[in-house]
Amino acid sequence: MDPSRLATGALRAPGRRRANVPEATVARLPLYLRALHVLAEDGHQTVSSEALAEAAGVGSAKLRKDLSHLGSYGTRGVGYDVTNLVEQISAELGLEHRCSIVLVGVGNLGRALAGYGGFASRGLAIDALLDADQGRVGEVIAGLTVQHVEHLPQVVSTGSIGVIATPALAAQEVCDLLVAAGVTSILNFAPIVLTVPDGVDLRKVDLSVELQILSFHEHRKAALTAAGASA
Amino acid sequence: MDPSRLATGALRAPGRRRANVPEATVARLPLYLRALHVLAEDGHQTVSSEALAEAAGVGSAKLRKDLSHLGSYGTRGVGYDVTNLVEQISAELGLEHRCSIVLVGVGNLGRALAGYGGFASRGLAIDALLDADQGRVGEVIAGLTVQHVEHLPQVVSTGSIGVIATPALAAQEVCDLLVAAGVTSILNFAPIVLTVPDGVDLRKVDLSVELQILSFHEHRKAALTAAGASA
DNA sequence: CTGACTTTGTGCGCGCGTTCACAAGCGCGT
DNA sequence: ACGCGCTTGTGAACGCGCGCACAAAGTCAG
Numbered sequence A, B: 001m002d003p004s005r006l007a008t009g010a011l012r013a014p015g016r017r018r019a020n021v022p023e024a025t026v027a028r029l030p031l032y033l034r035a036l037h038v039l040a041e042d043g044h045q046t047v048s049s050e051a052l053a054e055a056a057g058v059g060s061a062k063l064r065k066d067l068s069h070l071g072s073y074g075t076r077g078v079g080y081d082v083t084n085l086v087e088q089i090s091a092e093l094g095l096e097h098r099c100s101i102v103l104v105g106v107g108n109l110g111r112a113l114a115g116y117g118g119f120a121s122r123g124l125a126i127d128a129l130l131d132a133d134q135g136r137v138g139e140v141i142a143g144l145t146v147q148h149v150e151h152l153p154q155v156v157s158t159g160s161i162g163v164i165a166t167p168a169l170a171a172q173e174v175c176d177l178l179v180a181a182g183v184t185s186i187l188n189f190a191p192i193v194l195t196v197p198d199g200v201d202l203r204k205v206d207l208s209v210e211l212q213i214l215s216f217h218e219h220r221k222a223a224l225t226a227a228g229a230s231a
Numbered sequence C: 001c002t003g004a005c006t007t008t009g010t011g012c013g014c015g016c017g018t019t020c021a022c023a024a025g026c027g028c029g030t
Numbered sequence D: 001a002c003g004c005g006c007t008t009g010t011g012a013a014c015g016c017g018c019g020c021a022c023a024a025a026g027t028c029a030g
Helices: A025-041 A049-056 A058-070 A082-093 A109-113 A117-121 A151-156 A169-179 A207-229 B023-041 B051-058 B060-070 B081-095 B107-114 B115-122 B147-153 B166-181 B208-230
Strands: A078-082 A101-106 A124-131 A145-146 A161-164 A186-190 A202-205 B079-081 B099-104 B124-131 B144-146 B161-164 B185-188 B201-204
Touching: A025 A049, A025 A058, A025 B107, A049 A058, A049 A078, A078 A082, A082 B185, A082 B208, A101 A151, A101 A169, A101 B208, A109 A117, A109 B051, A109 B107, A117 A124, A117 A145, A117 B208, A124 A151, A124 B208, A145 A151, A151 A169, A151 B060, A161 A169, A161 B060, A161 B144, A161 B208, A169 A186, A202 B208, A207 B023, A207 B081, A207 B099, A207 B115, A207 B124, A207 B161, A207 B185, B023 B051, B051 B060, B051 B079, B060 B208, B099 B107, B099 B147, B099 B166, B107 B124, B115 B124, B124 B147, B144 B147, B147 B166, B166 B185, B166 B208
Parallel strands: A101 A124, A101 A161, A124 A145, A161 A186, A186 A202, B099 B124, B099 B161, B124 B144, B161 B185, B185 B201
Antiparallel strands: none
8 A cells, every 4th residue: 555665676586576566466466366277277388468368357468567577487489387477476475375364253244255265275264263252152164163252362373364254333343453463464344444553454345335336337327328318 | 447438528417517437436435425324323414525534534635526526515614515415426326216236146155245234224235136056046035035047037127236146167157147137237256257248347356366465465564574674 | 794714626746557569589490 | 590470578658546735615703
């Protein structure tokens, strides 16, 4: 979020030249990674930027520029080595050593997240489930036993990512607990604006916001066709 | 996604001057709406751009510019009338006449979405639950009976929004069914790139992508602190 | 009525991200 | 060995969005 944290261009390794990868590029790296996994399972050894861009749903020029930000790992005239590219992107995303994820709030959404296969498939796995409701403590979901939220400091390790899937009213309190426990990366699903101290990365996913954006487009399309029909 | 669809600046009503609201602004309108609802329940009659921006977690200048894109509904020296602003934003988002939502895929995530209170609260409500698994047909979730996906054409009405919460393998097929039934706005939760014909709006929410982005930041922070400690 | 204060609405400059278009580089066939 | 075609990597232009800072406009006190 804060791009003023650069000033580190001098200490990068001489071989690699990934200095400051743009945020927009980082947001697309997971897409490339997923497409590459599919291609690898399909038996492709190499892939051109055109084909990979097609598979990831982006433009080929954008893809090449994105990949160029983390080094030149392609071969002109041939394309990119699929396996190598998977490794490079995984390393860039920090997925080589499995990241510990702590999920707080085992309601409907929390259950869905715990059972979501997309995490565990590649380097990401939920390590702990927490809830404030004693009635849910002890329940086993997706192979994990739900613990009381008081045990949060014990399940958090350095580099943990916190996921908040609680009701909106409890979200800020849980967020503060996470921060107090040393978590510096938080993903919030509660429909509320959270405040965190500097140095903590906070992302949010609001399901209803996405629907409202679609509603806007649908509404506008309806208005346009109505106007077009009358014109 | 495609900003080339403008060319309609001449047919807007003379009183209002909402010509082409920027996409970035549309994405924030739901935030403002939510903050306004909270303020309204708190008894506030009017609100200044500063206070509303604080509640929505954005800058005040950005908020004023956003609101100016859909007309001048504020009073200088006073602020914005909360009730009026709620109506204006709701109208802009097309929430005044409840939007019909059709959800396909009643797995973990589908269940969570069906039970998510954030939709029904303001103008958005799920109208139908569909699934391809006969074992799930007939089940009642959040007051709705799950129907077989074959009944999709009958539950879709003009202006419906389709939500895909199926496994990745079934997503494209379901997407095609939705498009064939006349749905022109689709929200996809499956971790796969879907292709839709022109004229159909497609948004996607990928839960694992968000986590991988956080993983990147966590990884980078760890690298920076390590480098800072050694320097 | 007047003047001072408050708040909106917006013109402008800046930086990021995207796209086009092309030069540089690599493999392959001859 | 050599040129031909394919693909990458990137320079440059463009457009969008953001933030600052200020003028316009309205309210309220006296």
